[in-house]
Amino acid sequence: MDSPLLHxxxxxxxxxxxxxxxxxxxxxxxxxxxxxxxxxxxxxxxQARDFxxxxxxxxxxxxxxxxxxxxxxxxxxxxxxxxxxSRAWQRLRALGGARDGHRPTGP
Numbered sequence: 001m002d003s004p005l006l007h008x009x010x011x012x013x014x015x016x017x018x019x020x021x022x023x024x025x026x027x028x029x030x031x032x033x034x035x036x037x038x039x040x041x042x043x044x045x046x047q048a049r050d051f052x053x054x055x056x057x058x059x060x061x062x063x064x065x066x067x068x069x070x071x072x073x074x075x076x077x078x079x080x081x082x083x084x085x086s087r088a089w090q091r092l093r094a095l096g097g098a099r100d101g102h103r104p105t106g107p
Contacts, residue, residue: 012066037087
């Protein structure tokens with residue numbers, strides 16, 4: 001799936017239906033539990049419309065886009081731990097000063 005929406009994103013995107021109360025609650029919960037690793041995008045936003053135009057088979061489903069990976073429907077909830085773990089790993093590497101997979105050597 002080669003999409004310009006997927007490139008250059010730090011936070012995962014969670015597309016949700018604004019008119020669905022359970023969807024709103026679950027998407028908010030996902031954002032809180034992910035500690036900011038997930039960003040909510042309503043289905044009527046331009047980003048969501050563009051995504052669904054490129055992936056019509058997924059239209060109307062909740063979708064989680066993280067890097068090159070896309071999870072739709074119930075798989076969104078299974079993908080959330082991977083997103084959180086990936087974000088935690090990135091932050092740990094940043095704290096340790098690791099860049100491009102290499103740890104800095106002495107002074």
